[in-house]
Amino acid sequence: xxxxxxxxxxxTPARGSAAVVRRLAVPGGLLVAVAAAFAYxxxxxxxxxxxxxxxxxxxxxGLYCPGCGGLRSAHAVVHGDxxxxxxxxxxxxIGYLVFAVLWTVWVVRTVRGRPTRVDPGPAxxxxxxxxxxVFTVVRNLPFGGxxxx
Numbered sequence: 001x002x003x004x005x006x007x008x009x010x011x012t013p014a015r016g017s018a019a020v021v022r023r024l025a026v027p028g029g030l031l032v033a034v035a036a037a038f039a040y041x042x043x044x045x046x047x048x049x050x051x052x053x054x055x056x057x058x059x060x061x062g063l064y065c066p067g068c069g070g071l072r073s074a075h076a077v078v079h080g081d082x083x084x085x086x087x088x089x090x091x092x093x094i095g096y097l098v099f100a101v102l103w104t105v106w107v108v109r110t111v112r113g114r115p116t117r118v119d120p121g122p123a124x125x126x127x128x129x130x131x132x133x134v135f136t137v138v139r140n141l142p143f144g145g146x147x148x149x
Contacts, residue, residue, distance in 0.1 A: 023110045027103065034099070042078030046071035064139050066091055066132045069149025088149045091135050 044051050057065045069089035076085035077096060085093050109116045139147035 020111055023113075024107065027107050027110060031103065038074055038078050041071055041074045046075050064136070064148060066136045068139075072149055090147065091132070 046052050052071055055065055055068050057063050058068055067089070070092040073085045073088035073092040074096070076082070076088060077093065082093070106116050135147070138144040
């Protein structure tokens with residue numbers, strides 16, 4: 001049996017529409033920031049030279065990093081061209097989708113008053129690192145030209 005310290009009473013989530021709005025402040029703020037970033041990239045075309053800095057790894061080593069083409073991919077997503085988005089950076093498009101799903105789960109749990117805990121664990125983190133490494137290596141090999149931005 002778990003003992004509860006009398007000095008620290010159990011806190012229950014507040015109920016009511018004002019409490020829900022307060023709990024949605026952080027996910028809402030994050031959504032506004034991401035939407036503003038996508039709006040900026042959608043407005044200022046990364047395909048035009050001079051608007052964004054060049055990738056240092058591509059400029060100095062001639063290698064595509066896992067993020068190369070990410071801005072062009074975001075620009076294409078904003079304009080609804082998902083084929084071009086996948087062609088610019090397929091890993092970034094998967095990242096956009098994962099973010100959308102995780103954000104939606106976060107909002108639903110927040111509205112229901114349930115805590116949201118993010119604890120990916122080492123296996124998932126190593127897997128994501130390995131996926132990123134394989135993506136980077138394959139896109140820089142001659143047969144991985146279809147992954148070039």
